[in-house]
Structure formats: structure tokens, C-alpha cells
Amino acid sequence: MRRNDLNGENGMPRVLLVDDEEKFRTAMKKQLELRSFKVWDVDNGEDAIKVVRRQDPEVIILDQGMPKMDGIQTLRQIKKIRPEVQVIMLTGYGCCPESIRESCKNHVFHYMQKPCVLDQLIEMIEAARRERIYAMARHEIPEIKTGSLRRWLVGAHNRRPGLIILGFLILALIMFAPAPKRLIQWLNMQKTDKVGEPLMGYADYRKMELGKTIAQHYSDTAGWTKEVIQPNGKVATVRLTTEQTAFRAKVMVGILAMSVVFWASGAIPIGMTALTVCALMYFFGVLPPDKLASAFAKDSVIFIFGVLAIGNAIGKTGLDRRIGLLLLGATTSLGKLVFVFAPLFAMTAGFLSEHTLVTLLAPVLMLGYSGVIKTAGLKKDRSLIVMLILMLTFIANAGGPGSPAAGGRNAIMVGILTDYGVAPTFGQWVEMGLPLVPVLSISIALYFFFMFRKQISVKDVNLAAEIRRESQKIGKLTREEYLTAGVLILLVALWVGFSDRLGMGGPAVFALVLLNILGITRWRDISGIHWDVVALFAAATAMSVGLAITGGAVWLADTFMSAMPLDMKSGVGLAISASLISGIITNFMSDGATVAAVGPITVPMATISGVSPVMVGLATAFASSYAFMFIVGTPNNAIVYSFAKDPETGEQLVTSMDFLKHGSVVLLISLVVTWLFAFFGYWRWLGIY
Numbered sequence: 001m002r003r004n005d006l007n008g009e010n011g012m013p014r015v016l017l018v019d020d021e022e023k024f025r026t027a028m029k030k031q032l033e034l035r036s037f038k039v040w041d042v043d044n045g046e047d048a049i050k051v052v053r054r055q056d057p058e059v060i061i062l063d064q065g066m067p068k069m070d071g072i073q074t075l076r077q078i079k080k081i082r083p084e085v086q087v088i089m090l091t092g093y094g095c096c097p098e099s100i101r102e103s104c105k106n107h108v109f110h111y112m113q114k115p116c117v118l119d120q121l122i123e124m125i126e127a128a129r130r131e132r133i134y135a136m137a138r139h140e141i142p143e144i145k146t147g148s149l150r151r152w153l154v155g156a157h158n159r160r161p162g163l164i165i166l167g168f169l170i171l172a173l174i175m176f177a178p179a180p181k182r183l184i185q186w187l188n189m190q191k192t193d194k195v196g197e198p199l200m201g202y203a204d205y206r207k208m209e210l211g212k213t214i215a216q217h218y219s220d221t222a223g224w225t226k227e228v229i230q231p232n233g234k235v236a237t238v239r240l241t242t243e244q245t246a247f248r249a250k251v252m253v254g255i256l257a258m259s260v261v262f263w264a265s266g267a268i269p270i271g272m273t274a275l276t277v278c279a280l281m282y283f284f285g286v287l288p289p290d291k292l293a294s295a296f297a298k299d300s301v302i303f304i305f306g307v308l309a310i311g312n313a314i315g316k317t318g319l320d321r322r323i324g325l326l327l328l329g330a331t332t333s334l335g336k337l338v339f340v341f342a343p344l345f346a347m348t349a350g351f352l353s354e355h356t357l358v359t360l361l362a363p364v365l366m367l368g369y370s371g372v373i374k375t376a377g378l379k380k381d382r383s384l385i386v387m388l389i390l391m392l393t394f395i396a397n398a399g400g401p402g403s404p405a406a407g408g409r410n411a412i413m414v415g416i417l418t419d420y421g422v423a424p425t426f427g428q429w430v431e432m433g434l435p436l437v438p439v440l441s442i443s444i445a446l447y448f449f450f451m452f453r454k455q456i457s458v459k460d461v462n463l464a465a466e467i468r469r470e471s472q473k474i475g476k477l478t479r480e481e482y483l484t485a486g487v488l489i490l491l492v493a494l495w496v497g498f499s500d501r502l503g504m505g506g507p508a509v510f511a512l513v514l515l516n517i518l519g520i521t522r523w524r525d526i527s528g529i530h531w532d533v534v535a536l537f538a539a540a541t542a543m544s545v546g547l548a549i550t551g552g553a554v555w556l557a558d559t560f561m562s563a564m565p566l567d568m569k570s571g572v573g574l575a576i577s578a579s580l581i582s583g584i585i586t587n588f589m590s591d592g593a594t595v596a597a598v599g600p601i602t603v604p605m606a607t608i609s610g611v612s613p614v615m616v617g618l619a620t621a622f623a624s625s626y627a628f629m630f631i632v633g634t635p636n637n638a639i640v641y642s643f644a645k646d647p648e649t650g651e652q653l654v655t656s657m658d659f660l661k662h663g664s665v666v667l668l669i670s671l672v673v674t675w676l677f678a679f680f681g682y683w684r685w686l687g688i689y
Contacts, residue, residue, distance in 0.1 A: 012036055012037060012038040013036075013037050013038065013058060013059070013125065013126075013129060014037075014038045014055070014056065014057045014058045014059070015032060015037050015038065015039050015040075015057060015058070015059050015060070015061060015125060016039075016040045016041075016042070016048060016051055016052065016055070016057035016059070016060045016061070017029055017032075017039055017040070017041040017042075017060075017061050018041075018042055018043075018044075018045065018048040018060060018061065018062045018063055018066075018071075018074065019041075019043065019061075019063040019066075019090070020043045020044065020063060020066045020067060021063070022043065024114070024115075025041050025043065026041075028041075028061070029041045031118055032122075035122065037125075040055060040057065043066075044066060044067075044068060044069060045066060045068070045069030045070070045071070045073060045074030045077070046068075046069060048060070048062070048074055048078065049074065049077050049078060049081070052078050052081050052082055052085065053081055056082075057085060058085065058086065058128070058129050058132050059085070059086050059087075059088060059109075059125050059128045059129060059132070060078065060085055060086070060087045060088070061088050061090060061121070061125075062074060062075060062087050062088065062089050062090065063090050063091070063114075064089055064090065064091040065091060071089060071091075075087055075089070075108065079107060083107075083135065083139050083141075084132055084135040084136045084139050084141050085132065086109040086128035086129070086131055086132045086135070087107075087108050087109055088108070088109055088110050088111075088112060088121070088124055088125070088128060089108045089110070089111050089112070090112055090113070090114050090116065091111075091112075091113055091114065109124075109127075109128045109131055110124050110127075110128070112124065131649075134646075134649035134650065134651050153165075157266045157655070158266055158267075158268060158269045159267075159268065160265060160266065160267040160268075163261060163262070163265045163267035164262075164267050164268060166261060167257075167258040167259075167261040167262050167267060168258065170254065170257045170258055170261065171254040171255065171257065171258040171280075172254070173254075174250055174253055174254035174257060175247070175250050175251050175254045175284075177250070179243065179246035179247070179250065180555075182555065182558065182559070182562075183246050183249060183250075183551070183555045184242060184243075184246060186202075186214060186551050186554055186555050186558065187213060187214045187215040187242050187245050187246055187249070187551050188213050188214075188215065188242055189213060189214065190211055190212065190213050191205070191208045191209070191210055191211065191212055191213075192210070193210055195604075196604040196607055197604075198558075198601070198604070199214075200600035200601075200604060201554045201557060201558065201598075201600040201601035202214055202548075202551065202554045202600070203548035203549070203553060203554070203596040204217060204221065204548065204549060205600065207221070213242075214245070214551040214554075215239070215240060215241070215242045215245040215246075215551075216239055218240070218245055218248075218549055218550055218551065219239035219240040219245070220239065221549060222286075222287055222288065222291060222549065223288050223291065224239065224240050224285070224288070225237050225238065225239050225240075226238050245550060245551065247284075248284065248285065248286050248546075248550045249547075249550040249551050249552035249555060250552070251280070251281075251284045251286060251550075252281075252286060252543065252546040252547045252550050252552040253547070253552050253555075253556065255277055255280050255281065255543060255546070256543055256547065256552075256588055256589075258276075259273055259276075259277060259539070259543065259632075260588060260630070262276070263536075263630050263631060263632060263656055264629075264630065264656055264657065264659075264660045265656070265657070266655060266656050266657065269532065270532050270533075270535075270536045270631065270656070271531065271532035271535045271536065273536070273539065274532075274535035274536050274538060274539035275535070275539075277539040277542060277543060278292065278296060278539065278542065281295075281542060281546055286546045286550065287545075287546065287549075292542065295541065295542040295545040295546065296538040296539070296541065296542045297538070298538075298541045298545075299503040299504055299505040299506070300504065300505065300537065300541055300590070300635065301505070301534065301537055301538045301541055302503075302504075302505025302506070302508065302509060303355070303503075303504040303505040303508055303635065304533065304534055304537045304635055304638055304639070305505075305508075305509075305529070305534050306505055306507075306508025306509050306511070306512060307355060307356070307359040307508055307635070307639060308359075308529040308530060308533065308534070308639065308642055309508075309512050309521070309525070309526045309529050310359065310488075310491070310508065310511060310512065310515075311359050311360075311362070311363055311639070311643070312521075312525050312526070312528065312529060313484060313512075313515050313520055313521045313525060314359075314360065314363065314484060314488075315363045316520070316521070316525060317478070317480045317481050317484045317520060318471075318478070318481060319481045319484050319485060319488075321364070321367065321467060321470045321471040322471060322477070322481065323360050323361075323364060325464070325467050325468055325471050327341075327345070327360075327361060327364070328341065328361075328364065328365075328368065328463050328464055328467055329464050329468075330464065331462075331463045331464050332462050332463075332464050332465065333461060333462065334449060334453060334456075334461050335449075337391070337445065337449075337461070337463070338442065338445040338446060338448075338449050339442065339445075342391070342395050342441045342442055342444070342445035343437070343438035343441050343442055345357070345361075345392075345395055345396070345399075345441070346395045346396070346398045346399040346402075346437050346438065346440070346441035347399065347402060347434070347437050347438060347441075348399070349395070349396045349398075349399025349400075349402070349406065350399040350400070350401070350402015350403050350405075350406050350433070350434060350437050351402060351403050351405055351406065354396040354397070354399055354400075354406070354407070354636055355504070355635045355636060355639065356491075356492060356495065357396060358392060358393055358396050358635075358636045358639050358640060359639055361392055362389070362392060362639055362640045362643040362644075363643055364467060365388050365389065365392060365463070366385075366643055366644070366647070367466070367467060367470055368388075368463035368464075368466045368467050369381075369384060369385050369388060369463075370466075370647055371466030371467070371469060371470060372384070372458050372460075372461060372462070372463065372466050373458060375460075375466065376457065376458045376459070376460070378457055378458065379648075380646060380651075380653070381456060381457045381458050382653055383452050383455040383456045383457070384452070384456045384457070384458055384461065385644065385653045385654065386452070386653070386654050386658050386662075387448045387451075387452040387456070389640045389643075389644045389653075389654045390448065390640075390654065390658065390659070390662055390663075391444070391445060391448045392640055393634075393636040393637050393639070393640045394444050394628055394663070394666050395441045395444055395445065396636045397625050397626060397627060397628065397634060397636060398437060398440045398441045398444055398625065398626075398670065399437055399441070399625075400591075400621075400622065400624070400625025400626075401433035401434070401436050401437060401440075401618075401621070401622040401625060401674075402430070402433055402434050402437045403426065403429055403430050403433065403434065404426055404429050405426075406625070407591065407592075407625070409591040409592050409594070409595045409621055409624045409625070410429070410621050412592055412595045412596055412599065412621075413595050413599055413617050413618070413620065413621040414429075416595075416599045416600055416603055416617060417603065417613060417614060417617050422613050422614055424614055424618075429618070431686065432614075432618055432678075432683065432686065432688065433618065433622065435677075435678075435682055436622070436673075436674060436677060436678045439673060439677050440670060440673050440674070440677075443669055443670075443673045444666055444669060444670065447662075447665065447666060447669055448662075451662070480519075480520050483515075483518050483520060484515065484520055487511050487514050487515055487518070487520075488511075490511070490514075491507055491508065491510075491511040494507035494510070495507055512526060529642070530642040533631075533638045533639075533641060533642040536631060536632055536638060537632060537635065537638050539632070540589075540590065540632035541590060543589070544589045544590045547589060548596065553589065553596075554601070556585065557581060557585065557598045557601050558601060560581040560584065560585070561577065561581060561601060561602070561605075564577045564580075564581075571611055572615075572679050572680065574602070574605060574606055574611050574616055575611070575615050575616050575619040575679055576619070576675055576679065577602075578598065578602040578616050578619045578620045578623070579619040579620065579622060579623035579671060579674060579675070580623070580671060581598055581602070581620075582594055582595070582598050582602075582619075582620045582621075582622075582623040582624045583623035583624075583626045583667055583670070583671050584667075585598060586623065586624045586625070586626060586627045586633065587626075587627050587628070587629040587630055587633050587663075587667070588630070590634075591624040591625060591627060591634060592624075594624045595620060595621055595624050598620050598624075599617060599620050599621070602616050602617070602619075602620050603616060603617050603620075612688055614688065615679075615683065615688050619674075619679070622674060622678075623670075623671065623674065626666075626667050626670045626671065628659070628662075628663030628664070628666045628667050628670075629659060629660050629663035629664050629667060630656070630659055630660065630663070631656055631659055633659075633663075637659060640654070641654060641656075641659075
């Protein structure tokens with residue numbers, strides 16, 4: 001753990017001076033110290049490495065021509081120890097091309113010739129200190145401030161000791177608290193196959209055998225059973241007890257709560273949170289190793305891996321510029337982004353894979369953003385990129401109610417309603433859901449417009465012009481672009497026509513293989529994706545599996561439902577309750593798992609209460625699209641997060657805290673718009689209730 005003040009010791013910049021000329025070194029040290037620098041000085045590379053290991057210099061002034069271990073050799077060793085430290089290379093022999101090449105290869109910040117002007121050197125040191133901050137972000141190295149217990153507990157992004165302690169404390173409290181009676185009741189319920197029975201809320205209900213309880217089904221499915229020879233010689237199957245199953249359900253709820261704290265706050269790197277989830281599920285016996293590995297390698301995880309790699313391929317060929325110009329050609333101002341692009345994009349996402357659309361547009365928006373800020377003469381405009389990236393993924397999510405083809409969550413709800421003999425046709429769903437999409441998307445876009453328009457430094461946000469300019473730079477379409485476009489068309493066709501049989505991940509991997517065979521994508525391109533995002537989504541998927549199979553998910557859904565007032569359990573109130581529960585839970589679980597857990601509870605309640613089960617079922621499905629608060633909420637969020645990095649510095653421009661801050665507001669907006677415009681608006685006109 002790195003434990004030092006970002007501004008140095010008592011506000012002093014920290015510099016290591018490495019030079020075998022004693023007079024030069026001594027004079028330089030005195031001059032820097034007179035200007036309030038903290039300076040270490042050594043006369044050889046070996047001692048320099050020792051100082052770097054024990055101290056934490058921000059900048060190293062390194063002489064290239066030293067005996068024994070020269071500057072280049074020293075540089076290589078230093079970068080292995082502290083890759084974020086910035087090195088200014090000095091030489092008294094002139095700058096030969098070979099030296100420059102070697103220095104650049106080993107990431108030298110700047111090359112200067114001795115003797116150098118002191119003011120120029122100090123200016124370069126300050127610039128190097130600024131670059132070090134970006135380097136630390138690229139290498140995920142936290143800078144924890146010291147001086148008090150409070151500062152240490154607060155920490156820095158990716159290393160917040162106070163929140164780490166809080167997360168594990170919450171986990172322990174949930175795990176070791178007595179099992180609630182309602183959880184025990186759920187785990188002891190037996191399947192009777194009666195339409196409307198409460199147990200239909202269990203995600204694995206259709207896989208259960210008649211007469212079995214959740215606890216028994218979990219033991220058999222997970223493999224937590226063993227054969228025991230009884231005294232009479234007969235072989236009996238011993239399963240987990242209800243209490244043991246309840247403990248594992250509490251473990252999963254605790255892991256969920258802990259992960260929310262970590263992901264929302266950046267307490268530890270998101271990839272490490274994923275590994276923590278895996279370790280805890282394994283250690284506490286939620287699933288045996290093989291099944292745990294399977295839970296982490298679901299089709300949706302392979303899909304995320306595939307689309308990130310395909311996104312790299314699109315950017316490599318330049319096809320992203322062509323696609324961006326096609327989709328964003330009319331986006332010449334913030335107003336058109338809100339009132340033209342937002343509704344059209346959301347309605348498109350209601351029928352096509354929103355994940356595909358986001359994969360195509362995220363790198364294009366980054367390209368347009370880079371061009372806009374360069375034109376404005378800025379290094380970055382964080383408000384602008386947060387607005388663009390979050391708008392893109394949130395509006396894509398808002399397309400979810402559009403049609404049954406908008407996602408697997410809708411297909412799950414159609415299946416639930418089919419069990420009750422009231423499943424809507426494709427056209428009926430579109431009639432009830434599509435009118436909501438443009439209103440919802442414009443409402444979300446307006447929030448970002450009014451929230452950010454005064455914070456954005458760039459005055460002329462003409463994305464179309466920048467994308468057109470970038471397209472003109474690369475000239476006419478190349479063979480690689482035509483081939484990549486053909487592969488993309490094939491991929492979309494496979495997703496649209498065969499995803500029920502091939503899944504979403506299989507076609508993506510097939511497309512990658514095809515791109516490699518065609519000579520467009522190489523293994524280096526594929527291995528260079530953001531694996532932390534893949535690990536993040538894998539952990540979220542595994543948590544959904546663990547919550548569902550242990551009964552933790554259905555218990556959470558039932559707990560939310562029980563907390564609702566009586567007037568929210570009938571009529572339109574029940575639809576509002578269902579959407580509220582679904583909208584909250586979908587931010588912590590996958591949308592499909594949310595519908596699988598909540599739908600079988602809300603739809604039977606509608607039947608019993610004499611309310612339209614279609615109204616309540618669609619309310620549940622619609623709100624399951626509103627996963628705005630966390631990166632893990634939906635593949636869209638994970639995809640845009642992986643692209644939202646500064647192309648020059650590698651800085652993560654959109655953080656998990658941005659998702660939480662703006663996503664919570666957008667969730668509330670989406671629910672209110674759904675209630676007012678759909679439930680109390682055109683649904684009455686359609687005569688749904």
C-alpha cells in the first residue's frame with residue numbers, strides 16, 4: 001500500500017537526483033532544496049534503486065552516462081519497481097538517436113542535456129509530477145494520504161480502508177445474524193405445481209420436482225449431497241439442512257451488500273471486487289468449484305468479452321467513424337442530442353440489441369469527444385464526457401419497454417404470463433410499451449441537459465462535425481472495413497434470429513474468430529481488452545446465480561413486497577409496487593434474474609387481487625430495464641465504462657460514483673415517468689384496467 005501525501009512531504013515535491021558527478025549533484029541538490037524540494041541524491045544506479053524501493057520519489061533526474069550500471073539499465077529496474085515514477089533523463093554527451101529510442105521505449109518523461117537551465121528543469125519537474133498522477137491512474141496505484149486516522153480511513157480511489165472495513169462488517173452482520181423466519185418458511189415450501197402458489201417466485205421453480213423444497217432442490221442442484229449407509233444397510237441421501245441453506249442465502253445477500261459498497265465507492269479495484277466475490281462464494285460453500293466456475297462463465301459474460309473485443313476491431317479499421325457519422329450525423333448541438341438522437345436511439349434499442357448499438361456508438365462518442373475538446377483547445381472536459389457516456393447507456397436501457405425483442409427479461413415475462421394464459425402478442429406489447437420509450441428517453445436526456453449544460457467547458461458541441469472530420473482523414477472505405485461490416489451484419493443477424501439457440505456469447509466469439517481468419521483482428525487486439533470489466537460482469541452473474549439458487553433472491557423480493565402499504569397491493573398501486581421493486585432490485589441483480597425472481601410473485605398477486613396480470617407483468621418487466629446505478633447493472637453500463645478512458649493519459653473519465661450519483665436520479669425519473677405517462681396515462685386510454 002502506498003502511504004504518502006499527494007503533495008509530498010509537508011507539501012514538498014519529492015525528487016531523486018542520480019548523477020556520478022559530485023559537484024553537479026551537490027549544486028543541483030542545494031538549488032532544489034532552496035526552492036522547497038525534498039531531494040535524495042546518489043551517485044550510482046544501484047543506490048538509486050534502493051532509494052526507490054524505500055522512499056517514494058515523484059520524479060527522478062537520472063544521468064545516462066554512469067559507470068557500471070548506466071542510466072538506461074537503471075531506468076528499466078526503476079520502472080519495474082514503480083512504473084508510475086517519472087524520469088527526466090540527463091546527458092552530457094548529446095542526444096543520440098539510439099539513446100532516445102531506448103529512453104522512449106522505457107517511458108522516459110523527458111530528455112534534457114547537461115548543463116540544463118534550472119528554471120527549465122523545475123518547470124519540467126512540475127510537469128512530470130502532473131503526469132505521474134495520470135500514470136498512477138493507468139496503473140491503478142492509489143495515493144493514500146496520511147497524517148490522521150480519518151485521512152487514512154478515507155483513502156483514495158481503489159484503496160479506501162474505511163469502506164473496505166465497512167463492507168466486510170456488513171457482510172459479517174448479515175451472515176451471522178439469526179435467519180429470519182420468513183426465509184426459513186420460503187426454504188421449507190414444497191412445490192405443488194398449483195398456478196399461483198407463492199413458490200413460483202423461486203427462479204428455479206420450473207426445474208424443481210414436485211414435493212421438493214427450495215432447500216432440497218438447492219442441495220441436489222448444487223451437489224451438496226452425500227450417500228450415507230444406515231445401520232440397516234440401506235443407502236440414504238443426506239442433504240443440507242434448512243438452516244445450512246439459510247446460512248448460504250444470507251452469505252449471498254451479505255456478498256451483494258458488500259459488493260454494492262465496493263462498486264459504488266471504488267473502495268478496491270472493480271476486478272478485485274470480482275475476485276473477492278469468487279473467493280467468498282467458494283470459501284462459504286455456496287457452490288462447489290466446478291459449478292462456481294460455470295456461474296462465472298455464463299453466456300452473458302462471454303458476450304461482454306466478445307463485444308469489447310469486437311469494439312476494438314471496429315476502432316482498428318476505422319469503421320467506427322463511418323457508423324458514427326451514420327447514427328450521429330444530425331447531432332450538431334446539445335439540443336439535437338436531446339430531442340433527435342435520444343428518442344430515435346432508444347426506439348431502435350427497443351427492437352435491436354441495445355448492447356450491439358452501445359458497442360458501436362461508445363467508441364464513436366469517445367472519438368467525437370476527443371475532437372470537440374481539441375477544437376476547443378482543452379485537454380479534457382469531464383462534465384461533457386460523463387454526460388455523453390451516461391446518456392448513451394441510460395437511453396439504451398430506456399428502450400427496454402419497446403418490444404419483447406428488447407431483451408431476455410421481456411422473454412422471461414412472456415413465459416410467466418403464458419403460464420397464466422394471458423401472454424400478450426408481439427403487437428400488443430409494442431402497443432403498450434413503445435409509446436413510453438421516446439417520452440422516457442427525452443426525460444432522461446433533459447436531466448443531463450439541464451444538469452450539465454452550465455458545467456460543460458466546450459461551447460460548441462458539434463459531434464457530427466468532428467466525426468465527419470475524422471472520417472475524411474482516413475479516406476475511402478478499405479477492404480478491411482468492408483469485411484468488418486460484413487461480419488457485423490452477420491453477427492447482428494445471428495443475434496436477432498438465433499440467440500434463443502446460440503445465445504449472445506456464441507455468435508460474438510464466432511465473429512471474433514472470423515475476423516481473425518480474415519486478418520483483421522489479432523490475438524494482441526483481443527487480449528488488450530479491459531479484463532476488469534469482464535471480471536466485474538462475471539461476478540455480478542455469479543452473484544445472481546447464488547442469490548437465485550439459495551432462495552436469497554425470492555426472499556429479498558418478498559421482503560420488498562411485504563413492506564409495501566396495503567393500498568399498493570391492488571389496482572394500479574400493485575403495478576406501481578411491482579415496478580418499484582423491480583426497478584430497485586435490477587440495480588443489484590441482472591435484469592433477467594430480477595424478472596425471474598419478482599415476476600412470479602407479482603403476477604400471482606395480480607390474479608388473486610383481480611388486477612390485470614398483463615399490466616403488473618409488464619410493469620415488472622419495464623422497470624427491470626432501469627439498471628442505472630451501478631456498472632454491473634447491465635452489459636451496456638459495463639461496455640461504456642470500459643471505453644470511457646482518456647485516450648492520452650489513460651485516466652478513467654467516468655467512474656462508478658458517476659453511475660451511482662446520476663443513476664439514482666435517473667431511476668427515480670424513469671419510475672415517475674412510467675407511472676404518470678403509462679400507468680395513469682395512455683394505459684387507461686387503451687383500457688388495460
